[in-house]
Amino acid sequence: METLLAVLFLILGTASAHICLISPQQRGQIDISTSGSRTCFKHGFPCGGDAPADPQFILQAGQPAFIKWQQNYNHYEVGFPGYMDISYGPVNSTQESQWTVLAVVSDKYVFSQDYQENYTAIVTIPNTPCDHCVLRVRYNAHKAGEDTFYQCSDVHVSSNVRHVSPLKFPLTDSKDKALRGAAQLTQRKNNPKNVNGAESFYGEAYDPFNPSRTTYVQIDPTTGEKTSIKKMDFGLDGGNSQAGDTKYIADAVVGVDPVGKSTVFMFHGAGSLDVIPKQLLEIGLSNGSVLNTQNIPALDGTTAINGLAYVYPEHYLTFSLQEESAKPGNFYFVVGMLDHTGGWKMLAKTPTTENLYVNYQSMVFNRGKNLLHILMGNENAADALNARIYTFVVTPSTERFQGFRELDVSSFTFMSINVYEKTGQILAISPGLFTDTYPSYSLVEINPITGNVTQIMKVTPPGIFEKYYGGSVVNGLDQRTGQLKHVFRVADSEADVIASINIDSQSVTFSQITNLRHIHNIVHVPATP
């Protein structure tokens, strides 16, 4: 009998295995390929019995860092759920009070102990440099018969790694960038603030099972929490075409008038989906009220408006592809001016047609230099993402095409551009190359004269976020504060975060983890000073 118990205990002992710290990678060995890995099974304060190792990771003091771990076995206790936490402390600590808890995630009832799940938390690293400190994850399951599990990673915390990378967070195994994270809600949500003059985001929530409608929502910049403002009686891209209701706004064609505090969309009122959206729809930026709908009589019925850029109150520059009737498949690029009464006139047009770089992506107006830049992709380079930047001069008295430049996309590819008026820089957020699966994102500068694309800074570490060319925010560069907003998707999860990238100081902060997958046309409204 005694032998049998001993054998049973031994089997349980080797099969039970519970938490592993993936990034920054834990001391000692790690193998998370199967549940019950013995590398995830460590008990005992402070670090599960492992001696300190030389720090392999540099973190930036006072800055956010992404901590990724795996619950390698689940020990949920019904009636007294446990938790996992991330803490930070000195090397060679002797008591628990030396540790600071940075994040806590409650345990989840998954009805099965043999269960693996990856978690990602954003924490803020304490603002004090440290040659050798420790990041620790614990799993205190409250489960009868289970002691707390520990894993530690040795880190170096510096206040001066900004120019190397704000989040230099290397995975030791550079081959395994495929971090499949099921990110969890790790921070408590506060009620969203909708204070007048405060920074905010707005967008249209889309429900594919109710395609006749969208909901205008506000998004809190800190918590990421969404608040419904107004139900709109139109859909997005096609509307409820199956039911014959084709009232919709065209996705991703948005102009924001900061003076009139309104947003302009291209609207398809009714009829066949083969008819271009020919109306302007203007809504109140903070309340979603429909302020204005106007037909645009000057649109010839074949030339859609692909892009809008605000120029001055009630006026928007437009971009269109105009097919040459005698040469199908060949297009002039046309820049026009739209006003909110529905008036439209052509301002300038390329002198020759183009049949390859006809994939419209993004446009920005550089107010200081009166230049309109348009990013066009090569229609036959879906992976290489070859691109050109086309430039038009637009002043009250002159409008003309200035030329285009092929961009160097050998290291950085992107689908949208911004302009920082203070420096005149054209900026983009890039995941690197299309082939990078779990990329590190960078802020890059695009030179429209040489075509050079240069990295300014790394924005996110590798391994955490999905490769996704969306995520740009309309009006996302706050010209007063020099902050660029961008939405990142946590890989293999439903979670998103909004990054605020400070261009001048080259630092990044993140919102709490939220979910914005169904919110389209996210518009940034900066705080009014």
Ligand SMILES: *[C@@H]1O[C@H](CO)[C@@H](O)[C@H](O)[C@H]1NC(C)=O
């Ligand atoms: C931690 O303890 C080890 C072993 O006693 C020692 O070699 C090391 O110098 C200590 N580190 C610090 C930072 O005190």
Ligand SMILES: *[C@@H]1O[C@H](CO)[C@@H](O)[C@H](O)[C@H]1NC(C)=O
């Ligand atoms: C957790 O992430 C690792 C990469 O670090 C990946 O190989 C593994 O499949 C993921 N596991 C789960 C359960 O998502």
Ligand SMILES: *[C@@H]1O[C@H](CO)[C@@H](O)[C@H](O)[C@H]1NC(C)=O
């Ligand atoms: C909605 O916002 C717009 C633009 O700020 C404003 O003109 C309009 O009066 C507002 N409507 C309501 C009902 O508050």
Ligand SMILES: *[C@@H]1O[C@H](CO)[C@@H](O)[C@H](O)[C@H]1NC(C)=O
């Ligand atoms: C642009 O890039 C090319 C090739 O990398 C380099 O030779 C050139 O100096 C760069 N030009 C500028 C203005 O940075």
